[in-house]
Amino acid sequence: xxxxxxxxxxxxxxxxxxxxxxxxxxxxxxxxxxxxxxxxxxxxxxxxxxxxxxxxxxxxxxxxxxxxxxxxxxxxxxxxxxxxxxxxxxxxxxxxxxxxxxxxxxxxxxxxxxxxxxxxxxxxxxxxxxxxxxxxxxxxxxxxxxxxxxxxxxxxxxxxxxxxxxxxxxxxxxxxxxxxxxxxxxxxxxxxxxxxxxxxxxxxxxxxxxxxxxxxxxxxxxxxxxxxxxxxxxxxxxxxxxxxxxxxxxxxxxxxxxxxxxxxxx
Amino acid sequence: xxxxxxxxxxxxxxxxxxxxxxxxxxxxxxxxxxxxxxxxxxxxxxxxxxxxxxxxxxxxxxxxxxxxxxxxxxxxxxxxxxxxxxxxxxxxxxxxxxxxxxxxxxxxxxxxxxxxxxxxxxxxxxxxxxxxxxxxxxxxxxxxxxxxxxxxxxxxxxxxxxxxxxxxxxxxxxxxxxxxxxxxxxxxxxxxxxxxxxxxxxxxxxxxxxxxxxxxxxxxxxxxxxxxxxxxxxxxxxxxxxxxxxxxxxxxxxxxxxxxxxxxxxxxxxxxxxxxxxxxxxxxxxxxxxxxxxxxxxxxxx
Numbered sequence: 180x181x182x183x184x185x186x187x188x189x190x191x192x193x194x195x196x197x198x199x200x201x202x203x204x205x206x207x208x209x210x211x212x213x214x215x216x217x218x219x220x221x222x223x224x225x226x227x228x229x230x231x232x233x234x235x236x237x238x239x240x241x242x243x244x245x246x247x248x249x250x251x252x253x254x255x256x257x258x259x260x261x262x263x264x265x266x267x268x269x270x271x272x273x274x275x276x277x278x279x280x281x282x283x284x285x286x287x288x289x290x291x292x293x294x295x296x297x298x299x300x301x302x303x304x305x306x307x308x309x310x311x312x313x314x315x316x317x318x319x320x321x322x323x324x325x326x327x328x329x330x331x332x333x334x335x336x337x338x339x340x341x342x343x344x345x346x347x348x349x350x351x352x353x354x355x356x357x358x359x360x361x362x363x364x365x366x367x368x369x370x371x372x373x374x375x376x377x378x379x380x381x382x383x384x385x386x387x388x389x390x391x392x393x394x395x396x397x398x399x400x401x402x403x404x405x406x407x408x409x410x411x412x413x414x415x416x417x418x419x420x421x422x423x424x425x426x427x428x429x430x431x432x433x434x435x436x437x438x439x440x441x442x443x444x445x
Numbered sequence: 446x447x448x449x450x451x452x453x454x455x456x457x458x459x460x461x462x463x464x465x466x467x468x469x470x471x472x473x474x475x476x477x478x479x480x481x482x483x484x485x486x487x488x489x490x491x492x493x494x495x496x497x498x499x500x501x502x503x504x505x506x507x508x509x510x511x512x513x514x515x516x517x518x519x520x521x522x523x524x525x526x527x528x529x530x531x532x533x534x535x536x537x538x539x540x541x542x543x544x545x546x547x548x549x550x551x552x553x554x555x556x557x558x559x560x561x562x563x564x565x566x567x568x569x570x571x572x573x574x575x576x577x578x579x580x581x582x583x584x585x586x587x588x589x590x591x592x593x594x595x596x597x598x599x600x601x602x603x604x605x606x607x608x609x610x611x612x613x614x615x616x617x618x619x620x621x622x623x624x625x626x627x628x629x630x631x632x633x634x635x636x637x638x639x640x641x642x643x644x645x646x647x648x649x650x651x652x653x654x655x656x657x658x659x660x661x662x663x664x665x666x667x668x669x670x671x672x673x674x675x676x677x678x679x680x681x682x683x684x685x686x687x688x689x690x691x692x693x694x695x696x697x698x699x700x701x702x703x704x705x706x707x708x709x710x711x712x713x714x715x716x717x718x719x720x721x722x723x724x725x726x727x728x729x730x731x732x733x734x735x736x737x738x739x740x741x742x743x744x745x746x747x
Binding site for chain 2: 305
């Protein structure tokens with residue numbers, strides 16, 4: 180196994196691990212919504228740091244508190260979340276030069292100050308969103324997430340596809356890596372790296388997938404598969420789950436919606 | 446083509462999420478009805494296969510390398526409904542577990558990389574079903590090329606509609622993916638010409654019909670093309686249309702629909718900036734579609 184399991188901490192134990200997965204899935208949805216509702220235009224102005232920057236910092240603080248209490252290594256989540264930045268950078272880059280707002284010349288290059296704000300907001304928002312996802316994946320087993328989605332009304336077929344997909348993902352990825360290592364060993368970095376070998380590799384992978392699916396289905400039938408997946412663990416929403424979910428929702432919604440710059444001293 | 450969080454504005458991602466959710470509910474219902482229980486493990490493992498196949502990179506002359514995308518091959522082998530469902534699951538795992546593609550953009554990405562290619566590949570799937578060796582190769586190649594280019598164009602359109610770049614992005618995406626699409630097409634043709642003689646049961650069947658969704662998609666794309674013209678002339682065209690100001694479109698000038706206040710007016714409380722009002726409308730639409738989807742399910746059970 181060369182792929183390090185991205186959810187390797189989901190099997191450890193901590194306060195967040197013990198919460199009902201439904202509460203955590205709902206909290207993640209709210210988190211993503213709150214992060215993405217923050218307007219980019221108020222990130223900063225000539226007067227200084229704007230309310231949006233404060234909000235993003237407050238959300239980062241909430242995330243750090245959750246991380247600190249979760250017994251998942253903090254640097255692990257913070258580092259892992261960085262993988263999104265190259266993708267976000269590539270797409271957000273254009274926002275600096277195009278879109279709404281006036282232009283300013285910096286040297287010979289015309290840039291848009293509003294675009295720079297949008298660019299920074301995109302990077303911050305995608306980082307915070309991904310960190311939330313990784314925190315969920317690190318504190319909840321995949322089977323429990325599927326169980327929660329089942330209870331929340333996601334169609335069974337999708338959940339079955341997801342569970343098989345996840346179960347065989349690392350196995351197939353490993354198989355592909357072995358085949359690629361073989362190809363590289365034979366090609367000496369020259370011949371054989373082209374598309375002819377690529378489609379043969381994909382073809383063999385596909386043939387193996389079909390064969391394996393057939394064997395797996397027969398093994399499942401032998402073990403009494405009757406068209407749906409059963410889990411051993413069932414969760415119940417306890418008082419702690421409700422309190423945690425409501426407290427989290429209140430804090431995150433307050434940060435996203437309240438605008439301190441509009442508060443008048445009286 | 447995975448759009449991250451924060452790039453799309455709520456005016457784009459909320460309607461797109463609604464469209465994808467409704468489309469996927471329909472796809473899953475139809476796939477569920479038609480699916481043989483024995484193919485359930487296969488459906489999931491084909492998703493894992495797409496992950497593995499995306500690791501197979503190949504050299505592109507000029508020093509770079511590309512990788513396989515897989516949506517059109519899945520559509521040919523599994524049919525459009527199941528393929529769209531499987532690809533949506535692949536995207537969900539990529540997004541939630543690997544951080545590839547944003548959660549708010551998930552609906553948009555699912556449309557671009559699951560629903561759109563699955564149904565655009567359908568005419569070619571029909572072609573392959575009854576074709577000889579050369580026909581299989583041509584059909585598989587075209588399925589790969591057309592779906593890759595169309596997905597790229599749609600992805601670019603979404604970014605442009607969000608006001609994150611010039612309309613030229615669409616053209617750049619199409620040019621780059623016209624090259625990647627050739628590789629995708631060659632791999633599709635290669636894989637099928639390798640496997641069909643070995644196992645004729647892999648050949649897509651002619652029985653499944655999906656012309657209606659294909660027609661709807663084609664119409665939607667044509668409309669999107671028109672909107673993108675509109676958008677390139679006027680970056681926040683949708684919002685202008687919904688506000689009460691003057692809107693000019695294709696040389697016609699008319700008053701907006703008046704649903705949203707004009708920018709800068711103090712009618713709305715500060716916490717609802719006007720793009721989030723469109724968002725609320727989108728959420729309502731999504732709820733209506735979900736209720737409709739659940740009703741479809743209820744009727745079939747009865």
